[in-house]
Structures are given as C-alpha cells and as structure tokens.
Amino acid sequence: MSSPERRSGSREDPAAGAAGSAPAAQAWAACHAVWPGIVEETVAARLTPAGRGAVATVALEGPSTLAVLDSLVRPAAGPPWRDRSAGRPGLGYLGPDPAEEVVVCLRPPRSAEIHCHGGEMAVERILRLLAESGCRVVPWEDWVARHATDPIAAAAHRALADARTLRVAAILLDQAGGALGRELGTIRDALARNDSADALRHLDALLARSALGRHLVEPWRVVLTGPPNVGKSSLVNALAGYPRAIVHPSPGTTRDVLTLNTALDGWPVEIADTAGWWASDDPLDIASMESARRHLAQADLTILVFDSSQAWSESDQRLLENHPRALVVLNKADLPVFPDCRRPLGWPTSATTGQGIEELAAKIARQLVGDPPSAGSGVPFAPEQVAALSACRATVVCGNLSEACAMISGIIPGRSLVEDYPLAER
Ligand SMILES: Nc1nc2c(ncn2[C@@H]2O[C@H](COP(=O)(O)OP(=O)(O)OP(=O)(O)O)[C@@H](O)[C@H]2O)c(=O)[nH]1
Numbered sequence: 001m002s003s004p005e006r007r008s009g010s011r012e013d014p015a016a017g018a019a020g021s022a023p024a025a026q027a028w029a030a031c032h033a034v035w036p037g038i039v040e041e042t043v044a045a046r047l048t049p050a051g052r053g054a055v056a057t058v059a060l061e062g063p064s065t066l067a068v069l070d071s072l073v074r075p076a077a078g079p080p081w082r083d084r085s086a087g088r089p090g091l092g093y094l095g096p097d098p099a100e101e102v103v104v105c106l107r108p109p110r111s112a113e114i115h116c117h118g119g120e121m122a123v124e125r126i127l128r129l130l131a132e133s134g135c136r137v138v139p140w141e142d143w144v145a146r147h148a149t150d151p152i153a154a155a156a157h158r159a160l161a162d163a164r165t166l167r168v169a170a171i172l173l174d175q176a177g178g179a180l181g182r183e184l185g186t187i188r189d190a191l192a193r194n195d196s197a198d199a200l201r202h203l204d205a206l207l208a209r210s211a212l213g214r215h216l217v218e219p220w221r222v223v224l225t226g227p228p229n230v231g232k233s234s235l236v237n238a239l240a241g242y243p244r245a246i247v248h249p250s251p252g253t254t255r256d257v258l259t260l261n262t263a264l265d266g267w268p269v270e271i272a273d274t275a276g277w278w279a280s281d282d283p284l285d286i287a288s289m290e291s292a293r294r295h296l297a298q299a300d301l302t303i304l305v306f307d308s309s310q311a312w313s314e315s316d317q318r319l320l321e322n323h324p325r326a327l328v329v330l331n332k333a334d335l336p337v338f339p340d341c342r343r344p345l346g347w348p349t350s351a352t353t354g355q356g357i358e359e360l361a362a363k364i365a366r367q368l369v370g371d372p373p374s375a376g377s378g379v380p381f382a383p384e385q386v387a388a389l390s391a392c393r394a395t396v397v398c399g400n401l402s403e404a405c406a407m408i409s410g411i412i413p414g415r416s417l418v419e420d421y422p423l424a425e426r
C-alpha cells in the first residue's frame with residue numbers, strides 16, 4: 001500500500017494558509033502537543049449517524065489529507081485540492097467510475113469534510129477507498145475523543161449521541177463545557193488547603209447528582225402494577241399520549257410486559273405495563289406475573305394502580321404492603337367512588353376523561369428527579385466518574401487528604417487525551 005504520508009512529505013499545504021503563517025503553525029503545533037502519537041497518521045471517520053439519510057459526512061484529518069483528496073477525488077472544475085483555499089466547498093467525483101458525487105470542504109489546518117449521498121453503500125465505499133489510500137478509518141467516538149478538550153468533554157460528547165431529550169442534552173452540554181471539571185477543581189483546591197469539610201460538602205453535592213447523571217443516557221424505569229382491570233394499560237396509553245397497549249373490559253388482557261419510551265416533563269422515561277396480580281394457578285397467569293415481578297425488581301419507580309369504584313379487597317391490601325414505596329394511583333375517578341375507609345390515599349385519575357393525568361406525569365417526574373440541578377452545575381454522568389468520586393470521598397473520610405487530592409487531580413481535565421484514547425495503538 002502506498003503511503004500518503006510519504007507522498008505528501010514535500011508538499012506545501014495550502015489549506016493551512018501560507019506556509020508557516022502564525023495561526024496555522026500554532027494550530028498544528030497544538031495538534032502535535034495533544035496527539036504526539038498519531039501526528040503522522042491520517043484518519044477518516046463517518047460523522048453522521050449510521051443508517052440511511054439524505055446526506056452523510058465523512059471527515060478526514062492528518063498530514064496527507066490533501067494528497068489523499070488529490071489522488072481520490074476528481075474536482076468537477078477548477079484547480080486540484082492542494083491549490084484551493086480552506087472553507088470553500090467544491091464539487092468532485094470520488095473513486096473510479098461510477099464515481100461518488102461529493103462536496104469537499106477543506107478545513108484548516110489539515111482536515112476536510114466529504115459530504116456524500118446518505119446511502120449506506122455510498123458511505124461504506126468512500127470509507128473503503130480512503131482506507132485503501134492509507135487513511136485509518138476510526139469510529140466516530142474516537143474522532144470525538146480526538147477533538148474534545150479533555151476526557152470529560154469527550155465522554156459528554158459521546159453521551160450526547162444517546163441523549164433523548166433537550167433537557168438531558170443541556171446538562172450534558174454543560175459537562176462538555178466544563179461544569180463538572182470546574183467542580184472537581186473546587187474540590188482539589190479545598191483538599192490542597194486541608195479543608196476536608198468543604199471538600200466533603202462539594203463531593204456530597206456531586207454524588208447526590210450521580211443518580212440523575214446515570215439517567216442522562218439511560219431512561220428512568222417506571223412500572224405500572226396493580227390488580228387486573230383497574231386501568232393500568234389505559235393509564236400507560238394516557239401517559240404516552242397514544243394507544244400503545246391493548247385495553248379491554250375482560251380482566252387478564254395484558255400478559256407480556258409492554259414497554260414504551262417517552263418524556264415526562266422533559267426527562268426520558270421508559271414506562272412498563274404489566275399483567276394484573278390475582279390468585280391463579282394457570283401457568284400462563286403465573287408466567288405473566290413472574291415477568292411483571294422481574295420488571296418491578298428493576299424499577300426506579302413503581303406505580304400501584306387501584307380502581308376507586310370497587311370495594312377494597314384483601315388482595316389489594318397485600319399488594320399495597322408488598323410495595324410500600326409505590327406511588328398509589330386511584331383510577332376510574334370519573335365513576336362514583338366505592339366508599340371504603342380501608343382504601344389508602346392516592347392520586348385520583350381517569351384514563352377515560354384525562355382527569356389527573358398531566359399532574360400524574362409531573363408527580364412521576366418530581367419523584368424520579370427531585371430538584372433538578374441549576375444550569376451550569378456539575379453532574380457526574382459516567383460510572384467511572386462516580387466510582388472515582390466515591391473513592392475520593394472515602395479517602396477524605398479516612399483523613400488522607402493528600403492522597404484524595406492526588407485522586408481528584410487524576411480525573412481533572414487538563415492531562416493529555418492520548419492516555420485515554422491511544423488511537424495509534426488500536
Ligand atoms: N370509567 C372508566 N373506565 C376505565 C378507566 N380506565 C380504564 N377503564 C376501562 O377499564 C377496562 C380495563 O382497562 P385496562 O386498561 O385494560 O385495564 P388493565 O388494568 O390494564 O387490565 P389487565 O390488563 O386485564 O390487568 C377497560 O374497559 C377500560 O376502558 C377509567 O379511568 N374510567
């Protein structure tokens with residue numbers, strides 16, 4: 001395989017501006033500083049998501065960017081890529097005929113974006129041709145790591161791809177912008193001046209937000225349970241805003257656990273509808289209830305639904321006692337309430353008329369999230385961040401402040417990304 005690095009060795013790079021110009025030289029020097037191990041390498045990555053789209057974007061970066069473009073992409077008009085200035089898009093034909101129609105945009109100091117048709121085959125072919133030209137094709141996560149300012153920002157950018165709502169995306173953007181890093185700096189400073197109380201206060205505040213942090217990429221799980229026929233599936237549909245689950249007057253309609261993803265008050269939530277609980281020795285009922293039990297064990301919040309138009313029963317009471325932390329909902333509030341002093345207090349809803357549904361959604365969100373962090377707050381969102389903070393806290397509690405300071409310094413942004421993302425070795 002020919003080496004584009006060698007081919008481009010003697011070439012001036014017009015994309016970088018005039019050779020030796022100060023900004024370009026500084027940018028390139030910065031590239032060297034952060035990525036000493038991969039400076040000789042030219043890499044390519046698909047930036048747009050996998051799957052079909054109208055347009056896809058492949059990025060190319062490294063010393064042989066221009067050489068690769070000149071060898072692979074025939075400009076529709078005008079000079080070769082090496083003689084063009086950065087920022088102006090140009091139409092070209094990539095690869096042997098039938099060539100891929102692409103728009104190339106050069107970026108200083110030595111990178112380019114190739115915009116192509118969004119079909120899988122077009123992108124795969126372009127990446128294969130780039131690989132055959134000597135580029136190393138890397139996953140988008142590595143590309144993000146390469147361009148992030150620090151490991152926390154890199155992790156936040158990767159997590160952003162899985163953010164399901166604007167609300168969680170805003171928190172992750174804060175972390176990418178340095179919110180968590182700044183709070184880690186405050187803890188390090190407190191430890192450096194032997195102020196363990198202040199360090200613990202900040203550590204506890206961060207750890208208290210770690211449950212929220214986990215759910216920035218993974219939705220909260222809410223499971224509806226209760227006796228048969230009380231309106232669990234109807235409530236799931238009302239919360240989702242569309243008829244996802246089958247509703248029927250016969251008890252025992254829902255068998256398998258049915259899940260759907262939605263947002264409540266802007267927070268991503270997976271809602272599960274389950275089979276009703278009743279005394280039965282039918283193997284099908286037992287299997288349905290076993291499946292519900294498994295889901296309930298994983299729930300962040302259980303919603304226990306009863307029918308307020310029916311008498312309170314012994315089995316209702318047992319269900320209530322089995323789920324002492326559940327949010328109790330009294331459905332069918334549009335029907336006359338069956339007076340029964342044993343029935344617990346609960347939130348009244350009518351899945352039929354919509355009464356109480358919006359408030360129920362807000363209640364669920366409040367119970368799951370508590371007080372959301374104010375804009376710009378640090379939120380640990382990756383398990384390794386939480387583990388490091390917990391370990392640091394334990395070390396502070398043991399009174400070893402200098403060791404805790406070293407631990408927290410180890411996760412503070414500012415060290416080379418190469419340690420975390422050794423691209424050159426993969
Ligand atoms: N009047 C009234 N009827 C309701 C309400 N919610 C549900 N129903 C009716 O109650 C019956 C049972 O509703 P489902 O949502 O299937 O009840 P379920 O708890 O999922 O039942 P299973 O899956 O059998 O356990 C249906 O006929 C619904 O139309 C409500 O708020 N008011």
Ligand SMILES: [Mg+2]
Binds near residue numbers: 234246253254273274
């Ligand atoms: Mg049901």
